[in-house]
Every structure is written in structure tokens, then in C-alpha cells.
Amino acid sequence: MSFEYAPAPESRAVVSIKPKYGHFIGGKFVAGSKHFPTINPATEEVLSQIALAGKAEVDAAVKAARKAYTTTWSKMSGKERGKYLYRIARIMQERAREFAVLETLDNGKPIRESRDTDIPLAAAHFFYHAGWADKLEYAGLGTSPKPLGVAGQIIPWNFPLLMLAWKVAPALAAGNTVVLKPAESTSLTALLFAEVCQQAELPAGVVNIVTGDGSTGALIVNHPGIDKIAFTGSTEVGKLIARAVAPTKKSVTLELGGKAANIVFDDAPIDETVEGIVNGIFFNQGHVCCAGSRLLLQENVAEEVLHKLKNRMEKIRVGDPMDKNTDVGAINSKEQLAKITELAAAGDAEGAERWSPACNLPGKGFWFAPTIFTGVTQAHRIAREEIFGPVLSVLTFRTPQEAIEKANNTPFGLSAGIWSEKGSRTLWASQQLRAGVIWANTFNKFDPTSPFGGYKESGWGREGGRHGLSAYLKGVSHE
Amino acid sequence: MSFYGLVDGTEASLKSYLNNLSGVDQVGAEARAAMLATRSIKTTSKRWAIETAITMVDLTTLEGADTPGKVKALCTKAVRPDPTDSSVPSVGAVCVYNDMVSVARTHLDLIGGQHVPVAAVSTAFPSGRASMPVKIQDTQDAIDAGAAEIDMVIDRGAFLAGRYIDVFNEIVQIKEVCADKAHLKVIFETGELVTYDNVRKASFLAMAAGADFIKTSTGKVAPAATPPVVLVMLEAVRDFYEMTNTRIGVKPAGGIRTTKDAIKQLVLVNETVGPDWLNPKLFRIGASALLNDLLMQRMKLDEGYYSSPQYVTMD
Numbered sequence: 001m002s003f004e005y006a007p008a009p010e011s012r013a014v015v016s017i018k019p020k021y022g023h024f025i026g027g028k029f030v031a032g033s034k035h036f037p038t039i040n041p042a043t044e045e046v047l048s049q050i051a052l053a054g055k056a057e058v059d060a061a062v063k064a065a066r067k068a069y070t071t072t073w074s075k076m077s078g079k080e081r082g083k084y085l086y087r088i089a090r091i092m093q094e095r096a097r098e099f100a101v102l103e104t105l106d107n108g109k110p111i112r113e114s115r116d117t118d119i120p121l122a123a124a125h126f127f128y129h130a131g132w133a134d135k136l137e138y139a140g141l142g143t144s145p146k147p148l149g150v151a152g153q154i155i156p157w158n159f160p161l162l163m164l165a166w167k168v169a170p171a172l173a174a175g176n177t178v179v180l181k182p183a184e185s186t187s188l189t190a191l192l193f194a195e196v197c198q199q200a201e202l203p204a205g206v207v208n209i210v211t212g213d214g215s216t217g218a219l220i221v222n223h224p225g226i227d228k229i230a231f232t233g234s235t236e237v238g239k240l241i242a243r244a245v246a247p248t249k250k251s252v253t254l255e256l257g258g259k260a261a262n263i264v265f266d267d268a269p270i271d272e273t274v275e276g277i278v279n280g281i282f283f284n285q286g287h288v289c290c291a292g293s294r295l296l297l298q299e300n301v302a303e304e305v306l307h308k309l310k311n312r313m314e315k316i317r318v319g320d321p322m323d324k325n326t327d328v329g330a331i332n333s334k335e336q337l338a339k340i341t342e343l344a345a346a347g348d349a350e351g352a353e354r355w356s357p358a359c360n361l362p363g364k365g366f367w368f369a370p371t372i373f374t375g376v377t378q379a380h381r382i383a384r385e386e387i388f389g390p391v392l393s394v395l396t397f398r399t400p401q402e403a404i405e406k407a408n409n410t411p412f413g414l415s416a417g418i419w420s421e422k423g424s425r426t427l428w429a430s431q432q433l434r435a436g437v438i439w440a441n442t443f444n445k446f447d448p449t450s451p452f453g454g455y456k457e458s459g460w461g462r463e464g465g466r467h468g469l470s471a472y473l474k475g476v477s478h479e
Numbered sequence: 480m481s482f483y484g485l486v487d488g489t490e491a492s493l494k495s496y497l498n499n500l501s502g503v504d505q506v507g508a509e510a511r512a513a514m515l516a517t518r519s520i521k522t523t524s525k526r527w528a529i530e531t532a533i534t535m536v537d538l539t540t541l542e543g544a545d546t547p548g549k550v551k552a553l554c555t556k557a558v559r560p561d562p563t564d565s566s567v568p569s570v571g572a573v574c575v576y577n578d579m580v581s582v583a584r585t586h587l588d589l590i591g592g593q594h595v596p597v598a599a600v601s602t603a604f605p606s607g608r609a610s611m612p613v614k615i616q617d618t619q620d621a622i623d624a625g626a627a628e629i630d631m632v633i634d635r636g637a638f639l640a641g642r643y644i645d646v647f648n649e650i651v652q653i654k655e656v657c658a659d660k661a662h663l664k665v666i667f668e669t670g671e672l673v674t675y676d677n678v679r680k681a682s683f684l685a686m687a688a689g690a691d692f693i694k695t696s697t698g699k700v701a702p703a704a705t706p707p708v709v710l711v712m713l714e715a716v717r718d719f720y721e722m723t724n725t726r727i728g729v730k731p732a733g734g735i736r737t738t739k740d741a742i743k744q745l746v747l748v749n750e751t752v753g754p755d756w757l758n759p760k761l762f763r764i765g766a767s768a769l770l771n772d773l774l775m776q777r778m779k780l781d782e783g784y785y786s787s788p789q790y791v792t793m794d
Contacts, residue, residue: 003757004523005524006521006524008521269503271503272503272511273504315750324518325518442510
């Protein structure tokens with residue numbers, strides 16, 4: 001007798017993908033010149049051809065954004081801007097299933113996550129910032145905070161629509177216009193969002209979307225007509241951007257890499273901790289900058305936690321991202337799979353012990369089984385470098401002080417987790433940890449009201465909440 | 480008694496055993512149960528789940544208005560839930576008050592339901608507010624009348640007052656009465672224990688004291704068998720098996736009325752404690768209205784449309 005779950009695939013009939021896309025400039029879709037394919041990473045099926053924006057397209061987008069800023073958006077009352085944002089949020093909710101299916105096809109993440117996390121949170125960001133649009137003078141940033149102008153926004157492939165929302169919603173609420181470039185491998189939901197802008201009758205040029213690769217991103221970063229750069233992606237590219245904008249007047253926010261410590265004290269609620277560890281590293285295939293990729297276990301409970309973690313990992317359902325019962329989907333690209341494979345091999349070579357549950361990975365597409373490495377030390381590459389995949393490095397500690405030292409001993413500082421039933425210890429540890437987001441007895445929880453961002457090489461500035469809003473405003477502190 | 484070597488029967492040993500349990504994080508437990516509730520069970524797996532759930536139902540009537548006629552009707556339904564389809568299996572047990580046990584047993588035997596056990600609620604169900612001699616007599620009466628399963632309630636007052644040893648001793652004494660004649664299910668009334676920490680503590684207490692099954696609720700108090708409560712109990716059972724190599728059963732009861740609710744419970748079992756527990760020896764669902772919904776969903780799978788309730792029998 002056994003309870004096998006029959007396939008429960010979400011229907012893809014709800015989306016219609018065009019064979020070829022252009023850019024969204026000045027409120028209209030314009031044809032691209034060169035194109036490159038975008039694929040479904042779970043099947044390697046080519047979904048569509050995406051346009052590669054060059055100088056002419058980026059110039060046109062910046063020009064449209066400037067015109068919209070000067071003539072319309074910066075002059076509009078906050079109340080009116082808020083109406084547009086509310087309208088966008090509602091349309092995103094109405095078309096949530098379409099967005100979820102498209103995101104899963106293009107990105108490889110499980111439909112359960114795009115349906116239950118990405119899309120609802122993206123809409124929530126628009127709702128939240130819609131509320132700010134007419135209340136900016138009460139944001140604690142001076143009596144009459146002003147927008148910055150045209151924002152160039154470059155977003156990653158791990159949460160395509162959600163990262164778009166994190167960037168576009170506060171920029172628009174504050175009165176800026178934007179030129180946004182989605183990641184090369186995941187442009188489709190951004191292009192669907194462009195349709196939503198049309199549907200919401202957003203004034204032309206307020207949101208411009210140009211697609212392309214790193215070369216398009218560089219054109220945006222270096223464009224003289226842009227007042228602010230907002231980037232989410234790798235620390236490597238973040239450093240290039242910081243160098244590029246250093247001699248200019250552009251303001252900049254950077255959300256970069258991480259190597260978060262997830263710290264388990266011996267009084268932790270063990271079963272929920274195991275869930276939190278799984279959610280911390282296997283959520284979104286570990287393609288999460290704030291992933292809990294370093295598990296720090298107090299040595300006296302390490303064996304018990306690892307035993308339960310392995311049992312739990314046996315239940316993880318890896319496979320077709322469109323199946324409603326899938327927990328872990330496909331790796332987003334061949335390149336990312338190669339990077340994960342290489343770093344995992346470094347873990348083997350450096351003597352860490354690798355373990356994965358038995359799972360049948362599909363033949364086509366890009367897949368990596370959920371993996372843990374035990375016996376990892378601070379000196380291992382897999383304890384220092386961001387893997388950005390479903391690979392967990394397990395370290396141990398003896399005292400709370402040692403846990404904090406190990407947790408902080410990294411060039412990154414985006415997030416951290418603390419598991420303990422003792423409130424005083426949680427509060428103490430959270431004050432010692434040098435990370436922008438600290439979760440207590442939970443992990444990977446996001447909310448538009450909460451600022452998100454990093455210490456050290458994890459980035460500059462915050463997104464979300466009042467802090468995130470200030471990155472799109474000239475207030476007292478910026479003048 | 481040896482209590483699996485976990486406690487020696489003294490208050491001190493019981494305290495240290497219970498104090499060693501890790502806590503339960505409410506938010507985390509509820510999030511896990513909510514996530515498992517999103518599992519989409521379709522086609523062949525739905526059919527399997529419905530068949531299995533039918534065999535796990537403890538078909539229950541626990542009303543002041545219960546009469547021999549009502550109990551006999553329930554027994555008939557228990558043996559052959561769908562009179563038009565003999566492939567539908569019998570339910571797990573019939574669950575009645577103490578004084579209805581002999582009526583139920585006699586009738587079941589009469590209609591070819593020898594394989595369906597009778598469960599009796601016991602120990603001054605549902606409140607548990609009676610002296611120990613009364614509780615023992617209550618249990619003895621039920622067994623003498625033919626009950627093969629005893630669903631006892633714990634003394635929640637004693638538990639909430641911290642007198643864990645009293646709760647423990649009551650279970651031990653009732654277990655002695657049951658001996659090898661009846662299976663013992665221990666009801667916590669989780670709606671009165673309230674916290675998941677208490678549910679986890681009560682689970683380990685009852686298992687060490689000799690429970691064969693741990694059961695959420697009487698059905699008289701809401702909330703009852705919520706998915707997170709059942710999750711916490713299943714985790715306790717799983718951990719207890721690792722400690723003692725003994726499999727304890729789990730019985731959610733109260734509030735499980737639809738096939739969807741029942742399937743959610745089976746998913747919890749499958750992904751928490753594993754497929755070994757997916758049989759009526761280790762998992763039961765205390766319910767009355769649920770059975771008809773299972774039957775209607777079963778018909779729907781066969782016929783492709785929903786039947787009117789007139790096509791399933793009312794009792």
C-alpha cells in the first residue's frame with residue numbers, strides 16, 4: 001500500500017506566448033533588431049525569441065522615460081499616481097494565474113511557489129507602494145521629498161516579476177519614471193507586465209522595458225540620461241556598476257550576493273527548524289540571494305538535526321515545475337547548473353561529505369538534486385562562495401559566541417537565521433549578526449513593509465518599507 | 480510496567496522525560512500544515528485515498544438521543560457503507576457510548592460485521608470529570624459488553640495544572656483494564672490543551688503510559704483535529720517510533736467532514752510519518768458525516784458527475 005501522487009499539472013493554456021517579442025518603449029511595443037531565444041529550463045524547449053536592445057533602443061527608452069517624467073509623472077499629484085499603482089496591483093491579481101504559469105515556464109521554479117509566493121508578493125508590493133504615493137511628506141524624509149528622475153533598473157532571473165515589483169513600485173510611487181531590463185533568461189513576465197501597464201492606461205513612457213543581456217545592462221548603467229541605478233544580481237557585476245557610476249552624479253542601490261548563516265541553537269524547536277532549513281536553502285532551487293546556505297548547528301544537537309533533515313529531504317519532490325506537487329524545480333540555466341556543479345565538486349575535492357536523497361531527475365532540462373555537505377569548515381570554498389543552488393554547507397559550533405563569529409566571518413551580510421526557543425538569546429544574537437535581514441524561527445519570509453538589503457559585499461541601500469522608498473527620493477538627508 | 484524504559488513511574492522521571500522534549504514553533508507548524516494542504520491529489524491517487532479513508536473511519540454516534548435503532552442503523556452502514564456497491568470496504572470501527580456497546584456488537588455480529596470492531600468512549604467522556612474507580616468501572620463495563628477499542632479522555636484539568644503524573648497514572652490504570660482485550664486510544668481534547676507544546680507533551684506522556692493510539696478530540700469541543708495539531712501528533716509518533724521501535728496510531732476526530740479534509744489528513748500522514756501509517760491499524764478518522772462525502776466522491780470518480788445526497792444513505 002502506498003500513496004503515490006498522480007501527476008497534477010497546471011494547464012499552460014492560460015498563457016499565449018508570442019513567437020517573438022520587441023521592447024516596450026513610450027507605451028508601445030516596438031520591434032527589436034537582433035533576437036536571442038528564451039527557453040524553458042525544465043525541458044529546453046524554446047519558448048520565444050527575445051529582442052536584444054542596443055544603444056538606439058536604450059536611448060529611445062531613456063528619452064521616453066525623461067519625457068514622461070518631465071511632462072506627466074513628476075507633475076501628477078501623489079493621489080493620481082497612487083490610483084495607477086492600485087490599478088496595476090489589481091490587474092496583477094486578476095491575471096495572477098497567467099503570470100504564475102508564465103514565470104514557471106520561463107524560470108523553472110515550481111508552480112506552487114510562483115502561484116503562492118512570487119505573484120501575490122509582487123502584487124502586494126504595488127498595493128503597499130500605492131498607499132505611499134500621496135503620503136510621501138509623512139515618510140520622515142523631509143516636508144517635500146522629490147523624485148530623482150529617470151531610474152535605470154536591472155533585475156535578476158531568480159524572482160523575475162517579484163524583483164520587477166520591488167524596483168518599479170517604489171520608483172513610480174515616488175514620482176520617478178523607469179527603464180527596466182529583465183534578466184536575459186527570464187524576460188517573459190516583464191513583457192507581460194508591460195501589457196498590464198497598457199491595460200492600466202499608465203501614461204506612456206512611465207515604464208519602459210528593454211530586454212537584452214549584460215551589454216544592454218551596461219548601456220543603461222552608463223547612460224548619461226539616467227539619474228539612478230538600481231541593480232539586483234551578483235556581487236561581481238555590482239562592483240562593476242559601482243565603479244561605473246562612481247564618477248557620475250547617479251545615485252545607486254545594489255542588492256548583491258549572500259552566504260547566509262542559519263544558526264540552530266540546542267533549544268531550537270527541532271521539527272520547525274528542519275522545515276526552516278529546507279525552506280532556507282531549497283526554496284526556489286536555492287536561487288535566492290538571501291538563502292540560508294550555511295547551516296551552523298550547535299554540536300550537541302547536530303546529529304539529531306542532520307538525521308531529521310535527511311529524513312525530511314527524502315520527501316522533497318523534485319521534478320516538473322508545472323506539477324502542483326513539485327517542491328524543487330529546474331535550475332534556471334545551463335550556465336548556472338555548471339557553476340553549481342563546479343562548486344559542489346570543489347566541496348568533494350576539499351574533503352566535505354556530500355549527501356543527496358535518492359531522486360529521479362528528468363533527462364532533459366537542467367537539474368541538480370537537493371544536496372548537503374557535512375564536515376564543512378570556514379576554509380572550504382563551499383562555505384565562502386555563493387553557490388546559488390540547492391546546496392547546503394553544514395558547519396558546527398560549540399558556544400553562542402563561536403556561532404556569531406563564524407556567521408560574521410564572510411564578505412557577505414545579506415541575511416541570517418536564528419533558531420531558539422529562548423527570546424533573550426535570539427535578541428542577543430540578532431544584535432551581534434552583521435546582516436541586513438535576520439529571521440528568528442523562520443526563514444525566507446518577505447513583506448513589502450520590511451526593508452531588505454545587505455551589509456558589506458551584499459549591497460548598498462534597502463528595498464521595501466520606508467527605507468526602500470527613500471532610495472527613490474531626494475529628501476533632507478540627500479540634499 | 481516498564482514504560483519502554485523511558486520513565487520509571489515516578490514524578491521525577493516523568494518530569495525529566497517531558498522537559499527533554501523540544502518546543503513547537505506555532506508559526507512554523509502551521510506553515511508546514513498549510514503547505515501540505517496544497518498537495519493536489521487527483522485521479523488514481525484520489526481513488527486510492529478515498530478507499531483508504533473509508534477503511535479508516537471510526538463511524539461515530541455520541542449523542543444523548545442515541546437509541547438502539549439509531550445504533551443498529553449505524554452498524555449496518557459501517558459494514559456496508561454503500562448498499563448498491565459491494566466493492567466499498569467496511570469502515571474501521573463503530574464508535575459509541577458505553578451503554579450502546581452491546582447493542583452495536585450484537586447487531587454487527589448478526590449482519591456479518593464480525594470484522595468491524597466496536598469502540599467505546601470511556602472514563603467519563605467527554606469531560607473526564609469523575610473519580611478513578613468510576614472511570615475504571617466505565618472501561619470495564621465497555622470491555623465486558625464487547626468493546627475491542629477504548630477511547631478514553633485524559634484529565635485536562637490535571638494536565639493544565641501541571642499534575643502530569645496524575646494524567647500518566649490514569650492512563651496506566653486504564654491500560655491495565657484494557658490489557659490484551661482492548662486497544663487503548665487516548666483523547667487529549669486538544670481544543671482545551673490549546674498550545675502545540677501541550678499537544679506534543681501530552682502525546683509523549685500518553686505513549687509512554689501505554690496508549691496504542693493518540694486521539695485529538697472528543698468532537699464536543701472546537702477547534703478539534705486541525706491539520707497542525709495532527710501534524711504535531713504525527714511528528715511525536717514518528718519520534719517515538721525511533722526511540723522505542725513501537726508504532727503508535729493516531730486518530731484525528733472532530734471537524735473532518737469532507738473528502739478534501741480527509742485527503743489532507745492522509746497527506747499529512749504520508750509526508751510526516753510515512754506510508755507505514757496509512758492503514759487502519761495505525762490511522763483512524765473519527766467522523767460521522769465524512770463517510771457520505773467519501774461515498775459521493777467515489778461515485779463521482781466512477782460516473783464523472785456529482786450525485787445528489789439522495790443517492791447515499793442518510794445514516
